[in-house]
Amino acid sequence: MSRYAMVIDTRTCIGCGDCVVACKTENNVPAGLNRDWIVEATNGRYPDLTTEFRSERCNHCSHATCVYSCPTGASHYWRGTNIVLVDPGKCTGCKACIAACPYDARLIMRPEGYIDKCTFCHHRVEVGKDPACVSTCPTNCMHFGRIDEPESLVSRLLRERRSKTLLPETGNQPNVYYLV
């Protein structure tokens, strides 16, 4: 499996939301629905506080519980990669994948009723481009590439900087990393 990863530097993310706008524009996501979003989280108590902005989306897990829970196989891995897609033609709207996702990263498309999510802009990846959110980021805090290639930018960043993933204890093996 070719593993694609997104690496986001929480030290340079300013929570501007450009990634959210870029995603909605690129993928025609309807008003009121989002494939990605910004979280501002604090740790500690005043005055010893740290704050972190995070741009979040589907983690395109290597062991994706949404893919395994989907009864029809509508949720699937794209062409031998870890990029998780939904085939609207096979989706019955049973919402098993939403319940199975530990990241709350899926949404019900309305009024059609099929399940939608971040695709890592696979249509751009296919032609060698970065996902729209990565291309748009004004502080260049988002990076995208093959984590199974040791010399890729994302591999180097993860080697050189301290990083974390969200909820690694679920065993889903998420592929969105946050540099801390």
Next chain:
Amino acid sequence: MKKIDYREIQGNSLGYWVLFLLFGAIIAVAAGSAYYMEHNGHWVTGMDNQIVWGLPHVFAIFLIVAASGALNVASIGTVFRKEGYQALGRLSGLLAIALLIGGLLVLVLDLGRPDRLIVAMTVYNFKSIFAWNIFLYTGFMVITGVYLWFMMERKMNRFYKPAGFVAFVWRLMLTTGTGSIFGFIVAREAFDSAVMAPMFVVMSFSFGLAAFLLVLMATYTWSDRPLGNKVVFRLKNLLGVFCGAVLYFTLVFHITALYATEHHGFEHFLLVGGGIFTQLFWIGHVLLGNLLPIALLYWSKTGSSRFWIAVASTLVILGGFTQIYVILIGGQAYPLDIFPGKEVVSGGFFEGQINSYSPSPWEFLLGMGGVSVAMIMVMIAIKFLRFVPGSLADEGKAA
């Protein structure tokens, strides 16, 4: 074993037709509700991206779980060879199939895209517990249908015991599968427990038997047929045991969860500070749904009264419905803890917020439609086919 004389009910009374029209009207309204939700999408319901399974799923799961439990009476007669239960086998099998069809109708009409049902029936991902359940449900219907046929067709009578054994094993698998849907969802603190599977098996025993008792007593009372105390008391005593077993598994489930720190947040939410869910759990599920029925069923004054046995059975059904509501909706209402140890100040999503859910009338009507389909199927079947013994009077009493 004495010969049992099965007879169709007459079904000509005013009461029969009033009940028939009532269920028919509910089914018509439910069909309209399903069309409205399908046509406009799920946003017209109380469901959203956080509470994705709502009231119709509560009805559907209840009916499916009760269906497998309703077959218990037949299984006790066939598999465990208890003669006292054998006369009830046909009605038990019929009720099981009817409840399952009612539940499945609600389930498929509550899909985000019911028009894609054919996809769900023809394309499978065998790693998915949801796909396994499709086979378990359809298999149960076929096996129970064959079991009924073997019971009712004299030429095939010699095969009904093996068929009954297969049906018994399958019904255990079915409720194990339904419970495992929740047990396998590791992403949610409220689910993610192996205890879910046996708990659902025991819940099915209780809900199914309560439904069976009510249908049995109603059928015999309204068709003026003799129904002996022996039959009723045997079943009501068993129902009391099942209520105790449901409470036991509920206790084990929560003690197991309380032992693991990662589940403390949800347990506190449900048991203490969850508002309507806490009230439904303690008052609806524990007190009215199990403790009170146990008291009514075993206290000599109420336990010997048909009226109070019917009240206890109704309470078990309402309590079971509440239990599934708390498991399903309460489990989704509690937020995912995506950032352990951090407080989310702001976010584009719903981090840390208790998700709210107000069922719409359409959802309730669709659910009631499932119940009505099950009941109307039983009414039609016992009118035209020989499912019910002419008499279930105690031995030595006039039939």
